[in-house]
Amino acid sequence: MHNNIEKINIDIDNIASLKNIFKRKEIKSTIDIELEKIDNDLSKIPTLISDLDLLNSEKDSLEDKFNNYQEKTTIKINELEVKQKLISKLLSEKSNSEGLVQFREAFYKNFLDFANKEDSIVNEAEMILKLQDIEKELELISSYPSLHTKMVVAVGGGFSSGKSEFISSFMQSNIRLPIGVVPTTAIPTYVLHKESDEFIACNHKGGAINIEKIDKDFHSKLSHDFIKSFDFNLKEIMPFMILATKIKYENICFVDTPGYNPADTDDGFTSEDIKTAKEFLDNSNSFLWLIGADANGTISSNDLEFLDSLNLENKRVYIILNKADLRPLDDIENILEEIGDSLEDYGIEVEGISAYSSITKKEYEYINKPLHEFLESYDNETEKHDEIIIKLSEIYKTYKFSILKSIKEKESVISQLQSISLDITEDSIDISNDAFQRIGNLKRFFSIKDKKTNLKLLDESIVLLQNSIDTVFDRKSKLRIEDIQIDNSEVDILNY
16 A cells, blocks of 8 residues: 555656646746747837937927027017118108208209209209209218218229228228128118227118117128018118228228129119119219129129219229239239220220239239329318319309300390391381281390399309208308309300
8 A cells, every 4th residue: 555655656746747847848938938029029129229319310300490490580580670670760760950951942942943944054954963962962971970071982893893891901890891692782881980880871861870779780681682671672761871980091981882783683683783883983083993803803894884884084993903812923913904904995094903802901913003092192081061062063153154145145136136126127128017026026035034033043042052051061161152253255155
């Protein structure tokens, strides 16, 4: 029995052992399956990490885009605020100059009333334009009174010739005019010396706005693109600006004009820029014409044709080959001579030609007269008051000559008619009363009564204009137009 129990126990142990074996296999199989799952999951980790990195990258990109959008939106809002403030100020600001108001009243009321009655002058449109030029000068002086002692030198040239950079090369401050690969000088800017920086926008009313109170960086933003962002032409209410800063020549006021040939000819500014450049250069007594040495290396036919279209009579013109540092020294002399020959072929007289670099602020070569000598000849205080009075006196003399000439011609005709009447009477020629009546009608037609009235109106309107100019400058000019006398001998010379 005992043996049987042991055997049973052994069998039980064997069975139990066998069962454990089966259990271990089951466990191992389960573990293997789980390990395979884990291994499979582990193999997915790099992909998951990559996906996570991509998500993080997309998140960063979206954040950048959002921040960029937010920044652009902020800039846009600030830009809109600047535009709104600028337009509001330009439309509302008025000149404090009583003299400018008086001039406009005397011009557009008294003088034009006289001009509409007087028909003897042939070039009347030219005279009206000259009076409008005087008005613009008074606007400028009213906007910035210290300009009346400055010698104005205009700076012209084609797009990218480096006009703004050229003027900036004489600045002794941190201020610089904007430059770029697209047209930047959209509105003419007067640049003059002042110990403290100041940036002024001017309107057609003679009003002046301190731009720094609107936007400290406004001058760097001003370009064709900025102007195009308005729904109208900004130049219609802001014809020019004034930048005051420390410059080398204290008594010179440079005028930075638009390029007459901007690169983007489809934006509608080409004709406007040509008109503006032509106007400022025509009205300037002297100007500098810049040629970019990085372009053709000589003066272009377009430049020559544009210069030839200007009224250069009694003007001092100086040519500058700008960006001369980009050319080998051996080539510069030949380029200057070629420019000189081209100008001579067109009959354009200049005071000198200079090879200059706005970057190095150095003159490399010149013909006839160095640049600094030309500029130093202008670095003296001037008196705009007398200059404007002289311009007005020229207009006055032109009108007076024409009226006196007309009076003399009419007096001659009346004298001839009177002589005919006397001859008929003395010779007892039998003619009808109608013939005498027609002679009388001719005498009345050639009456000088209206001309004498117009002479009086001319004197009165010119005196009003002169007094208004004196008021702008707050003193009387030594030159008095009413003292101008034109005798018959001068009229006789005019007739022949």
